Amino acid sequence: MSACCNDDPRIHDIKSKIRVVPNFPKPGIMFQDITTLLLDPKTFKNTVDLFVERYKNKNISVVAGIEARGFIFGPPIALAIGAKFVPLRKPRKLPGEVISEEYTLEYGRDCLEMHIGAVEPDERALVVDDLIATGGTLCAAMNLLERAGAEVVECACLIELPDLKVNLLSQNFT
């Protein structure tokens, strides 16, 4: 799944700048902290550049970022490839009319929202988040976009957790 970029020399630097914080937010979880990557301008730029290089000629008109860390990476990518940026948010944050998609957490459920009218049918969309674990949030994001009639071209993340079982999605997932 991450084979797309492994040969690129920038990848090693990106990996090395991600900090692992043990037992956050709760015991047993090794949290992948991307804020240390953001503290290195060159590495942050390389990260964005890698995504931009991949997506700039794919006729993508929408970059959807998942709150909140998807808001850090999504907009620079959107600006560079000429796409609009659509924030996918936790409930009751977006003003005006929204559509909601529920998804399952380890314990309980959560919800992702998108503005009505943000995306039009047949637009080609990229979903961005910092990390994929179970894929639950990304699936909810894809559902929102597809309900609005968009085509999700790809989901892009900096980090995938290899040890967790990922629900592979029906779309091309790299």
Added chain:
Amino acid sequence: MYATKNGLHEEQRLKIIRDSIRVVPHFPKPGIMFQDITTLLLDHKAFKLTVDIFVDRYRNQNISAVAGVEARGFMFGPSIALAIGAKFIPLRKPRKLPGEVISEAYVLEYGTDCLEMHVGAVHPGERVLVIDDIVATGGTLSAAIRLLERVGAEVVECACVIGIPELKGIGKLNGKPLYVLVEPRQ
């Protein structure tokens, strides 16, 4: 404080930006005319203009860090940081940042809230820009300034896309320069 008063004659640019912002009445509660910047983000030209204006202003000011206030500050800050070669520091609601943080409380209309920053994100003497989408009371930005000053950073300026006219005559927030692109829409 407003872009036009700071030597920018880009009235057309600012009009594009202001016109792209949507007003949502009575959100999050009755009486509030919410300034929704998501429509700006949907307009690539307006979004790029916004970032470009900030980048032009800050690129030669030796700013080494851009601090963005969660969550809408995250939508503007990183692009500015990348363009001026600065690092990006997220200032977050409590318990979101992993590891060691410092916290700063601030007053809301009803009650208080809290902003956090990672220990070690910023070093003493660093020149920092603070960014958010809108400034109203200035409470959140003031907390951001205090966080940065507590670790010895120098806040060069606070920058927002939208600012209420009440702050217009002052152009400063807690003694720090405040730079705002447009007034709120009715």
